Amino acid sequence: MAEPPLFSARIDRQLAGVHAFSAFVAATLVSTARRPFYANEILQQCYEVGVRTLPLATLTGLITGMVFTEQSRPSLASFGATSWLPSLVTLALVRSLAPLVTALVCAGKVGSSIGAELGSMKVTEQIEALTVSAVNPIKYLVVTRTIATTFMVPVLTAYFGFVAFLGAYFNVRSHEGTSWIAFVKNGFGSLDVLDVGSAVVRAVVFGFTIGIIACWSGVSATHGTQGVGRAANGAVVQSMLAIFVLEILIVQVISLVRSL
Amino acid sequence: MTEREVVVSIRGLEKSFGTNVVLRGVDLDLYRAENLVILGRSGTGKSVLIKILVGLIEPDAGTVVVLGQDVHALKRRELDALRVRLGFAFQHAALYDSMTVEENLGFPLRMNHPKMPEAEVRERIDDVLEAVGLPQTRHQMPSELSGGQRKRIGIARTLILRPEIMLYDEPTAGLDPSTCGEINDLILQVRERYRTSAIVITHDLTCARATGDRIGVLVEGQLLVVGTFDEVFANPDPRIQAFYDYNFIQGARA
Ligand SMILES: Nc1ncnc2c1ncn2[C@@H]1O[C@H](COP(=O)(O)OP(=O)(O)OP(=O)(O)O)[C@@H](O)[C@H]1O
Ligand SMILES: [Mg+2]
Numbered sequence: 001m002a003e004p005p006l007f008s009a010r011i012d013r014q015l016a017g018v019h020a021f022s023a024f025v026a027a028t029l030v031s032t033a034r035r036p037f038y039a040n041e042i043l044q045q046c047y048e049v050g051v052r053t054l055p056l057a058t059l060t061g062l063i064t065g066m067v068f069t070e071q072s073r074p075s076l077a078s079f080g081a082t083s084w085l086p087s088l089v090t091l092a093l094v095r096s097l098a099p100l101v102t103a104l105v106c107a108g109k110v111g112s113s114i115g116a117e118l119g120s121m122k123v124t125e126q127i128e129a130l131t132v133s134a135v136n137p138i139k140y141l142v143v144t145r146t147i148a149t150t151f152m153v154p155v156l157t158a159y160f161g162f163v164a165f166l167g168a169y170f171n172v173r174s175h176e177g178t179s180w181i182a183f184v185k186n187g188f189g190s191l192d193v194l195d196v197g198s199a200v201v202r203a204v205v206f207g208f209t210i211g212i213i214a215c216w217s218g219v220s221a222t223h224g225t226q227g228v229g230r231a232a233n234g235a236v237v238q239s240m241l242a243i244f245v246l247e248i249l250i251v252q253v254i255s256l257v258r259s260l
Numbered sequence: 261m262t263e264r265e266v267v268v269s270i271r272g273l274e275k276s277f278g279t280n281v282v283l284r285g286v287d288l289d290l291y292r293a294e295n296l297v298i299l300g301r302s303g304t305g306k307s308v309l310i311k312i313l314v315g316l317i318e319p320d321a322g323t324v325v326v327l328g329q330d331v332h333a334l335k336r337r338e339l340d341a342l343r344v345r346l347g348f349a350f351q352h353a354a355l356y357d358s359m360t361v362e363e364n365l366g367f368p369l370r371m372n373h374p375k376m377p378e379a380e381v382r383e384r385i386d387d388v389l390e391a392v393g394l395p396q397t398r399h400q401m402p403s404e405l406s407g408g409q410r411k412r413i414g415i416a417r418t419l420i421l422r423p424e425i426m427l428y429d430e431p432t433a434g435l436d437p438s439t440c441g442e443i444n445d446l447i448l449q450v451r452e453r454y455r456t457s458a459i460v461i462t463h464d465l466t467c468a469r470a471t472g473d474r475i476g477v478l479v480e481g482q483l484l485v486v487g488t489f490d491e492v493f494a495n496p497d498p499r500i501q502a503f504y505d506y507n508f509i510q511g512a513r514a
Contacts, residue, residue: 036374120357129354132314133368133421134340 024138024216028146031139038144045148053109053156060105061160064097065089065167073175082176083186089168090187094195098161100247103206105160106153107239111214114145115235118218119228127219142219146211153207154200161199198254205250206243213239264291267425267457268313273322275308282308284481286322290425290457295447296486297460297472299503304478306461307351310427313459314348315339327424344372347418347456351429353410355402361413362398365389368421388416391453392446408439412446419454426450426458432467444470465504477503 005012069089076082118141121127130137165187172178178186214235221231268290275283282305290296300306311317313324315331324331329342355364365385369376389395392412402410411431418426431447432440444467450456460471468475469489476486479499485492493504 117358124352124357125350125354126356128311128316129348129350129356131316132343132346132348133371134343135368135371136336 020220021216024142024219025212027138028142028212028215031136032143032147034139036139038140041140041144042147045144046152048113049106049110049148049152050155052113053106053152054159056105056109057102057156057160058163060101061098061163062167064101064160065093065164065169066171068092068097068164069168069171085172085176086168086178086183086186087190089172090165091190091195093161093164093168094191094199098157098164099199099202099206100243102157102160102203103153103210103243104240106149106156106207107210107243108236110149111210111235111239112232114149114211114214115217116228116232118142118145118215119221119231120225122219122221122231123224123227137219142212142215145215146208149211149214150204150207153210154203157199157203194254194258198250202247202250205246209242209246210239213242264294266290267292267327268459269323269325270313271323273309273312273324274320275305275312275317276320282481283312283319286478286481286483288476288483288486290459292457293451293455294473295451295458295460295471297462297468297475298478298483299462299465299468299475300478301463301503305481306463306478307429309478310348310429310459310461313427314343314346344368344421345424347415347421347423347426349411349415349418349426349428349431351433353402353414355405355410355414355417357402359402360398361389361394361400361402361405364402364413365417365420368417372421384420388419391419391450392416408435408443411435411443415446415450419450422454423456426456428458428460428462430461430463432462432464437466440464440467441470443467447471479503 007015069085072085072088072092073082076084076088118127121141127137127141130140169178169180169183172183173180217231217235217238221227223230266289268288270286270288273283273286273288286309288296298306298309308317312319313326313331315334318332326342327345329338331339331342334342355361356367359367362385365388366381369381369384385398386395389398392415394409394412394416397405397409397413402413405413415426415428415431426447428447431443435443447458447460448471451458458471460467462468472489474486475489475492476483477492477500478484484497484500485495492500495501
């Protein structure tokens with residue numbers, strides 16, 4: 001029979017949700033290490049995540065690089081320091097823009113498609129059909145997609161950084177006439193290992209977060225076709241929120257490491 | 261009469277979801293090569309009952325013994341080994357949207373027998389497509405199929421692993437009368453061709469009469485009576501008679 005609520009019905013429900021999500025993450029991590037590995041499905045998902053996001057990442061990257069450079073010029077110019085533009089832009093890209101913007105783009109594009117796909121599989125009993133065919137859906141659907149996002153979001157981040165760097169170069173070249181060699185030297189001169197390392201860590205963390213949250217949102221879909229829309233939407237909103245929270249945490253950790 | 265082999269034995273099965281009590285002590289035996297129909301109105305827990313049978317849902321109390329094994333005491337690996345001996349035909353077919361009909365049919369085979377030669381996989385796909393009478397749909401996507409065709413392909417996909425027991429969840433729901441008749445025939449043909457035992461869940465009396473050797477009526481979480489069609493509907497219990505009236509189809513009790 002129904003027990004009285006521990007805190008309140010609403011809080012209890014949220015706690016149960018947190019518990020279920022933790023169990024889901026744990027089950028995913030455990031199954032990642034166990035056979036079978038479904039290599040074909042992982043490759044297929046990497047293709048889906050990578051290739052499908054490429055046009056959007058290219059466009060966003062190019063625009064981010066150009067616009068950020070354009071907008072930063074006046075404030076540097078007031079100090080007569082426009083020669084610092086390449087290094088300012090590179091630092092901004094590596095330290096924050098590339099991982100963050102790529103993650104947000106992926107949360108929108110990849111998160112919604114995973115959420116909708118698994119959501120519709122859930123409400124049409126396709127996930128149960130996998131289970132009764134002796135195929136573990138966590139392994140076949142969730143692990144493969146989470147591996148794909150964890151691997152491909154960093155790749156897309158690097159690609160985004162490169163395209164944005166190019167965009168910045170085009171802008172600087174047309175205004176200051178800087179050569180490619182000088183631009184690269186000035187740009188990379190200000191970077192250190194921690195900058196690059198933390199960008200990689202961010203991208204990996206964001207990739208995993210997008211994959212696992214989108215899958216969770218999909219497999220917890222209920223209530224028919226309406227639920228599918230909600231699952232796609234939930235995947236985007238929740239992974240974006242998680243990315244912002246994680247970004248704040250990672251920034252704190254990095255400044256701690258820097259101060260050592 | 262000789263003692264018949266029991267392939268599914270359910271005792272004292274209970275299941276609630278929160279305050280919603282669905283099953284209140286179900287007892288049931290399925291014999292080998294028998295088609296057992298479970299009749300019940302929408303929402304009485306018919307789907308829950310057979311989902312418990314394949315371990316998709318955990319019961320609150322009671323035991324389920326399938327092919328000599330206690331389903332809810334099995335480890336995951338043992339449960340998977342048992343599941344491939346059962347065929348579950350879902351209420352809405354549950355075909356994988358992203359795959360063609362052929363890939364849908366091959367999927368359970370490729371997953372469970374990764375080393376099976378491609379020629380044999382193709383042979384088995386041909387066999388089940390022929391069994392359900394839809395060889396021409398081979399390269400189509402599930403979204404291109406009609407409701408009746410989807411159900412047939414769903415049944416074909418469960419047949420591909422040569423199950424010993426078939427579980428049909430509302431095989432005729434939402435279909436027009438003549439398609440219903442075809443599905444009923446298919447259920448009987450499947451038994452002839454593959455020697456399966458089956459539980460058929462339905463709220464359609466025509467389907468029940470056409471396919472069932474025995475019929476059980478699920479009312480308020482319990483199986484009220486189990487017997488032949490005529491035995492069941494000779495029972496004066498108003499809840500059974502109400503079911504009969506509600507479902508009345510001319511000539512059903514010819
Ligand atoms: N996973 C679940 N969580 C919570 N409640 C559930 C779940 N599955 C089923 N139920 C509830 O159990 C009851 C029986 O559902 P079930 O799907 O077994 O009905 P049914 O007899 O198959 O009906 P139908 O003919 O409509 O398919 C319903 O009230 C439903 O809301
Ligand atoms: Mg049902």
